[in-house]
Structures are given as C-alpha cells and as structure tokens.
Amino acid sequence: MTGSTRVSQGELAGLVVAVGFVSIGSLLVFGSRSTLLLIAAPIGAIALFVVARRPVLALSIMVVIEFANLSGLLAPKTGLPIFPASLLLGLIAVGFALRDPQCRGRINGWTAVCAGLLAVYLATQAVAGIGSVDTAESVAILQRHVIDCVFVMVVLVLVQVTARPWTVAAVIVVTLAALCTLTVISQVVYGGAATFGGLSTVTTASGEMVTTLRYGGPLPDSNFWGRHLVMGLPMAAALMTRALRSARRATAAPWAIALALLLCGIYLTQSRGTFLAAGVAIVVWFVAVDRAVRRWALILIPLGVAVFAVPGVGNRMVAAFEDFTHAQVQTDIDPSVVQRISAQQQAWLMFNERPTFGFGPATFPGQVINFADRTDIAPRDPTNAPHNLYAELAAESGWVGLLGWMVVILGFLTITVLGNLANPFRRDRVLAAAVCAAIVAWSVASIGLHMAYFRTFGVVLALVGALAPMWPVPAEPVRRLVHGVITWGTAGLLGFAAFWIFLSANSSAAVTARQPMTLVPAGPVDGWYAYALDIRSRAELLPTVARLLEDPRSPVDIIADPARGVLIFTATADNVDRARTDIQRAAAHAEAALHSAIGYQQYSLQTVGSMRAQTTRQPSPGTLIVAIGVGVGTMLIVRAVWLRAATRRRTGAVDDRPTTREATSVPAASP
Numbered sequence: 078m079t080g081s082t083r084v085s086q087g088e089l090a091g092l093v094v095a096v097g098f099v100s101i102g103s104l105l106v107f108g109s110r111s112t113l114l115l116i117a118a119p120i121g122a123i124a125l126f127v128v129a130r131r132p133v134l135a136l137s138i139m140v141v142i143e144f145a146n147l148s149g150l151l152a153p154k155t156g157l158p159i160f161p162a163s164l165l166l167g168l169i170a171v172g173f174a175l176r177d178p179q180c181r182g183r184i185n186g187w188t189a190v191c192a193g194l195l196a197v198y199l200a201t202q203a204v205a206g207i208g209s210v211d212t213a214e215s216v217a218i219l220q221r222h223v224i225d226c227v228f229v230m231v232v233l234v235l236v237q238v239t240a241r242p243w244t245v246a247a248v249i250v251v252t253l254a255a256l257c258t259l260t261v262i263s264q265v266v267y268g269g270a271a272t273f274g275g276l277s278t279v280t281t282a283s284g285e286m287v288t289t290l291r292y293g294g295p296l297p298d299s300n301f302w303g304r305h306l307v308m309g310l311p312m313a314a315a316l317m318t319r320a321l322r323s324a325r326r327a328t329a330a331p332w333a334i335a336l337a338l339l340l341c342g343i344y345l346t347q348s349r350g351t352f353l354a355a356g357v358a359i360v361v362w363f364v365a366v367d368r369a370v371r372r373w374a375l376i377l378i379p380l381g382v383a384v385f386a387v388p389g390v391g392n393r394m395v396a397a398f399e400d401f402t403h404a405q406v407q408t409d410i411d412p413s414v415v416q417r418i419s420a421q422q423q424a425w426l427m428f429n430e431r432p433t434f435g436f437g438p439a440t441f442p443g444q445v446i447n448f449a450d451r452t453d454i455a456p457r458d459p460t461n462a463p464h465n466l467y468a469e470l471a472a473e474s475g476w477v478g479l480l481g482w483m484v485v486i487l488g489f490l491t492i493t494v495l496g497n498l499a500n501p502f503r504r505d506r507v508l509a510a511a512v513c514a515a516i517v518a519w520s521v522a523s524i525g526l527h528m529a530y531f532r533t534f535g536v537v538l539a540l541v542g543a544l545a546p547m548w549p550v551p552a553e554p555v556r557r558l559v560h561g562v563i564t565w566g567t568a569g570l571l572g573f574a575a576f577w578i579f580l581s582a583n584s585s586a587a588v589t590a591r592q593p594m595t596l597v598p599a600g601p602v603d604g605w606y607a608y609a610l611d612i613r614s615r616a617e618l619l620p621t622v623a624r625l626l627e628d629p630r631s632p633v634d635i636i637a638d639p640a641r642g643v644l645i646f647t648a649t650a651d652n653v654d655r656a657r658t659d660i661q662r663a664a665a666h667a668e669a670a671l672h673s674a675i676g677y678q679q680y681s682l683q684t685v686g687s688m689r690a691q692t693t694r695q696p697s698p699g700t701l702i703v704a705i706g707v708g709v710g711t712m713l714i715v716r717a718v719w720l721r722a723a724t725r726r727r728t729g730a731v732d733d734r735p736t737t738r739e740a741t742s743v744p745a746a747s748p
Contacts, residue, residue: 125166132180135170136235137248139163143533144252144305146295150275160532164224167231171238180238185548187492191233191541194488195226201481202438205474209437210444218439222531229535233542242543243319246312246508249536253309254335257342260292264345288388292345301529303351304522306343308537310355311362311514313339315507318370344387350525358518365497365510415456417464417525422452424468428475435475444472455640466523489541490516491558498554499546509544512537568715576708580696583704587695590656593643593685594664596622596671609680613642625674626667633663643685653690660688 128135142148148159174180202219209215236242259277263269269279269290280293294302313336320329343355363371426448427436436444442461449459463469470478493509500506515537546554598609612618623637623644636645646663650656668682696704 125162125169129166129169130173132170132174132235133239133241133244135166136232136239136241136245139167139232139235140245140248140536141252143536144249144309145256145276146530150295164228164231167228167235171231171234174235174238177238183237183240184234185237185545187542187545187548188234188237190492191489191538192230194485195229197484198481199223199226201477202474205434205478206438208434209440211437211440214439214443215437222438225531225535228532229539232536233539236539236543240543242505242508242540243316245536245540246511247316250309250313250316250332250335250339253306253342254313254338256294257306257338257345260294260345261338261341264289264292287347289345289347291347292342294342296530299346300348300350300522300526303343303346303348304354304519304526305530305533306339306346307351307354307358307518307522308515308534310336310339310343311358311511311518312508314359314362315511318366318507319504350522354518354522357521358514361517362510362514365513366507367501370507415454416458416460419449419452419454419456420460420463421465421468422454423448423459424463424465424472426451427472428468431475432471433475434477435471435473438473438478441469441472450641455638462527464525464527466520466526466528469527485538486516486520489538492541492545495550495554495558496544496546498557499551505544508540512540512544564716564719568712568719571715572708572710572712575711576704579707580700580704581694583700584694584696585651587649587651587693588653588656588690589647589649589693590653590660590688590690592646592660592664592688593638593641594646594667594682595643595685596680597683598680612680614639619644626670628663628666628670631659631663631666633659635663635667644682649693649695656690657688 128138142159142163148163151157152159175184199219199222202222206212206215206219236245256276259273263271263273263277263279269292272278276295278293278295278297279290280297280299291299292302293299294305296302296305313332317329317332317336320326320332340355343351359377363373423445424441427441427444441463445459445461449455463472466482467479470482474481490513493513497503497506497509519534519537596613598606600606600609612622619639619642620637623635626644627633627635632650633646633648636647638645644667646660646667648656648659648663650659664682671680671682
C-alpha cells in the first residue's frame with residue numbers, strides 16, 4: 078500500500094482552509110496584476126493535495142522536475158515557485174504515506190544513518206562558515222544546502238515507504254532519454270535552431286576539435302548536463318538487464334533504445350569530462366554486478382576501444398591530455414583548459430593559506446581578484462568558479478569540508494555495498510550496482526566541475542535508502558566489507574608504491590628555471606610610446622612575438638603571458654648553472670632576432686625580477702604510462718594472491734575439522 082485515496086471529512090475541511098489561505102496569499106503576492114495566477118493558485122493547491130495522496134506519483138513528479146530542471150526553466154519566466162511547490166508536495170506525500178502502517182514499517186535505522194551523513198556535511202560547512210571572509214555569502218549558501226538536504230531526505234523517505242526504487246530509476250532514465258531525443262532531433266532536423274522551450278539548449282561554450290554543436294539539454298552548460306547523463310547511463314543498463322531476466326524479455330527493447338539515446342546525448346555534449354565519466358560509470362557497473370552480467374564486459378571491450386575512433390571522442394581526449402600537460406610551456410592550447418587550470422590553481426593557493434577551515438563557503442568568486450595574478454597560468458578573463466568540486470571544498474572549507482564530503486560519498490556507497498553483501502542474489506543487485514556507478518561517475522565528472530545541481534545528485538543518493546540491507550545489519554556482511562576494504566586498500570597501497578618506485582627509478586633529477594622578460598619600446602615617452610607599449614597586452618600579438626624570438630635549436634621555451642605583459646623564458650637542465658646558461662643564450666638569440674625582425678630602434682628585452690629555479694623529477698618519455706601499468710598490475714596480483722591464500726586457509730580449516738560421529742566399536746562380521 079502507498080496510502081489510502083479516500084478523502085475524510087477532516088481532510089476535506091483542511092483542504093478548504095488551505096485553498097483559502099493560498100488564495101489570500103496569491104492575492105497578496107500577485108495583487109490584481111495577474112488574474113490567471115489568482116485563478117491557478119487554488120486549482121494548484123487542490124491538484125497538490127490530490128497528487129500528494131499518491132506517493133508514487135508525487136515522487137515521480139519530483140524526480141522529473143529535478144532532472145528536467147523545470148524549476149530553473151519555468152521559475153524565471155513565470156515567477157511560479159516550482160521547487161518550493163515540489164518540496165511541499167513531497168512533505169505532504171510523506172505525511173499521507175506515514176499514516177499507512179505498512180509504509181511506516183519500511184522506515185528503519187538506515188533512514189537515520191543517511192540523515193546523519195548529510196548532517197555531518199552540513200556541520201562541516203557550518204564550522205567552515207564561522208571564520209568566513211564573507212559571512213553573508215556563507216550564510217546564504219548554508220541555508221540553500223540545508224534546504225537541499227531536506228529535499229534529499231524527503232525523496233529518500235518516499236522511496237523507502239513506497240518501496241519503488243525501480244520506478245524512480247525508470248523515471249530518471251525516461252526523463253533523460255526524452256530530453257536526449259529532443260537534442261538529437263534539434264541537431265539532425267533543425268541544425269540546433271530548435272530549443273523546444275529551453276529543453277534542448279545549444280550552449281555558447283566552444284572547444285577544440287568539436288564535431289557538433291554542444292548541447293546542454295535543459296541546462297545552460299553542456300558539462301553539467303553531461304554529469305546528469307552519466308548518472309542515468311548505468312540505470313538504463315540495469316533496467317535493460319532486469320527486463321532480459323524477466324519473463325517478458327521483449328520489454329528490454331525500450332530500455333536498450335533509451336540506453337542508445339543517452340549515449341547520443343552524451344556525445345552531443347562534446348564534453349571530454351563527460352566521456353571519461355561515462356566510461357567510468359560503465360566499468361564500475363560491470364565490476365559491481367554479478368558474474369553473469371560481468372561476462373558481457375569482455376565482449377564489449379572491443380566496442381569500447383572502437384569508441385575512441387569516433388570523431389570528437391578519442392582525438393579530443395588526446396588533445397585535452399596534451400593541453401593539460403603542456404599548459405605551462407605552450408600558448409596555442411584550448412582557452413577553456415587555461416581557465417580551468419588557473420581556477421584550480423587559485424583554489425589550491427587558497428587552501429594553502431587556510432588549510433583547516435578555508436575561506437568560508439561560497440567565497441571563491443570574491444577571492445578571484447586576490448589570487449588570479451598569483452598562478453603560473455594567468456588567463457585574461459579568469460573564471461569565478463574553481464571547476465573542481467574538491468578544489469572548491471578545499472578552498473572554501475579546508476580539510477574539514479573535504480572530510481565532510483568524503484563521509485557523505487563513502488557512507489552512501491558503503492550502505493549500498495553492504496546491501497549487496499548481505500543478499501548477493503537479490504533482484505535489486507543490478508540496480509544497487511547502477512547506483513554505485515552513478516555516484517562514482519558523478520564524483521569523477523566533478524573533477525572538472527564545481528558544486529551545482531546538488532538536488533539532482535541527491536535523488537540518486539536517496540535511492541540508497543531503499544537498497545540498504547536489513548536493519549540491524551548482520552555481522553557477516555560487515556565482516557566481509559571490512560575484509561574487502563583491507564584487502565583492496567593494501568593492494569592499492571602496494572600498487573601505488575610500485576608505481577612510485579618505478580617512476581622514481583626512471584626519472585632523473587632536473588632543475589626548471591624561469592626568467593620573465595618584457596618588451597620595452599625605444600625612444601622618448603610620448604603618445605606613440607603608449608601605443609607601442611600596448612603590444613605586451615595583446616593576446617593575439619605577444620604569442621606571435623614569442624614564436625618569432627624562440628630558437629628552434631634551443632631547449633628553452635618562450636611562453637607569452639599577455640595577462641602580465643611578459644615573456645617567460647623556461648629551461649629544464651641537470652643543474653641550475655646549465656639552466657641559467659641556456660636562458661642567457663636564448664635571451665641573446667631573442668634580442669638578435671628582435672632587432673633583425675623590427676629594427677634596433679623599436680624594442681628591447683628587459684628582465685623582470687630575478688630568475689626562479691625549482692628542482693623537479695624529469696621522467697623519460699612513456700615512463701608515466703608504463704608506471705601506471707606497473708602499479709595497476711601490482712595491485713591486481715596482490716589482490717589475487719591474497720584471495721588465493723584466504724581460499725586455501727578456509728579449505729584447510731574445513732579439512733582439519735573433526736567428524737561429527739566418532740567410531741566406538743568394531744562392527745560385527747556378517748554371517
């Protein structure tokens with residue numbers, strides 16, 4: 078049961094009173110300017126009451142509102158309080174559902190545990206906000222966090238009392254697949270001109286090697302839309318697997334189509350972080366499900382490799398890797414990569430200054446002006462977001478905030494894994510694996526994105542409440558979980574040690590030296606002097622000058638920094654003297670090239686400050702990839718050896734166990 082649908086006289090009287098209050102409130106808020114809203118308000122109150130008496134329907138509507146971003150789309154245009162109405166709908170639905178004894182019986186201790194995990198996160202944010210540099214901003218974001226966590230708990234309770242986690246997963250997949258269908262139609266039929274009321278938005282974000290328009294679905298940013306899609310990907314796989322195992326295998330076809338639509342939507346985001354997170358989601362899901370499904374992973378490996386040959390996928394991933402690794406020595410890289418690296422460097426600089434509690438929640442945008450000029454890479458237009466959830470938490474709430482978020486993620490994952498360990502053969506195992514994969518994929522995608530749309534992620538967290546083991550949890554699953562954590566933790570540490578040892582053994586000590594220099598116009602300081610001086614701040618011209626002055630035979634790189642108006646001569650050598658000599662020779666060549674190109678009476682090079690030298694480890698080409706392979710291989714070997722040793726111990730214990738019946742006499746001989 079999910080609650081009675083019969084209306085009592087007391088409920089009817091309460092509904093009449095509520096409609097009256099809503100009418101009066103709408104009159105006070107909207108006045109007489111909008112007659113339509115005055116009429117719609119009491120009708121909406123009645124509809125809210127009717128829907129709330131059906132908790133499954135109320136839950137489905139709340140999920141659709143979040144994943145379709147209806148609050149963000151409709152509230153600014155219509156002024157309607159979409160999210161407050163959704164939250165109120167959930168609260169009323171919970172109230173109606175809890176009147177049913179069967180629904181109340183589904184609430185257990187895991188509800189309090191999940192609430193406690195969210196409370197720990199809120200507490201760490203509150204502690205970080207005590208010493209905030211901007212108390213007003215921190216208090217405002219804390220209030221929003223509290224409301225969002227209340228929403229998550231309302232959804233979690235509704236999922237528990239209705240016992241319909243599969244329904245929620247289906248609603249998520251259908252909603253995302255429908256929105257992906259609109260993006261495909263917009264791209265194929267209309268060439269991106271049709272937005273379908275904002276549900277198929279073409280974002281203004283650009284990027285190198287993009288093959289299509291970048292679609293953000295109902296969101297203004299394709300990267301955040303991709304983070305939504307990777308959560309639905311494993312759930313579509315779980316729904317398809319469930320249908321294949323049922324008596325009606327034909328029902329798997331719609332879920333297979335939905336899975337294909339999600340993959341198309343992910344491709345149309347053209348987000349490299351989304352591509353990576355999607356791959357992680359698929360891998361984690363195959364690892365977490367049972368062996369019968371895991372065999373398909375071997376078949377799909379060639380298909381996964383073939384995906385990298387698709388234009389806009391593999392080549393963009395390689396380009397992103399090259400941009401990140403060469404961002405400090407090249408200027409012709411993706412501007413979005415430069416902004417992201419600079420923003421993350423700012424966040425970590427903030428963390429270094431206040432490592433314990435940070436600068437306070439929501440204070441990063443206000444600190445950009447203080448840290449943007451202190452990073453190694455300085456874009457002309459620094460972003461006001463750190464583009465990294467973990468760097469954001471570190472900068473704004475320090476170690477305390479990172480610990481609080483770690484408690485939330487690991488806590489919800491632990492509950493889901495415990496559910497599978499307590500009942501390995503339950504039908505919900507594939508859905509639990511999908512929830513684990515969605516949480517991990519969202520966390521991986523957040524390496525390049527900051528905190529936003531938390532309620533959408535919270536819907537996935539809320540599914541954990543219905544996939545938790547029995548309460549209280551048996552001792553055997555806990556023991557197996559602890560054993561698994563110790564085993565994998567030890568294997569991971571040994572794998573990391575092997576990776577580090579191999580990388581250190583194949584890397585040589587080196588010194589990286591940097592000497593900033595600038596162009597100084599020759600001649601008197603007059604009106605033309607200011608015009609000539611402007612060359613240093615031209616993003617199009619200064620990199621050209623750097624290429625002109627660079628000696629292709631020299632190991633020194635000349636990096637143009639228009640934000641600071643300098644040319645940075647960078648050299649890596651065995652020692653400081655060699656690096657200094659290389660820079661001096663490169664500077665002499667640059668001076669000669671400058672005079673040869675534009676004449677002696679135009680510009681001269683002048684040093685800015687002193688040379689900075691830093692000791693580094695220089696690995697040989699390809700060493701990093703081989704080191705990763707050595708580390709992963711070591712981890713898997715240690716895990717396999719440990720598992721084999723544990724199996725032998727269990728087998729030996731069984732063989733050494735005494736028999737239950739002991740012979741006390743010799744049987745008589747047969748006649």
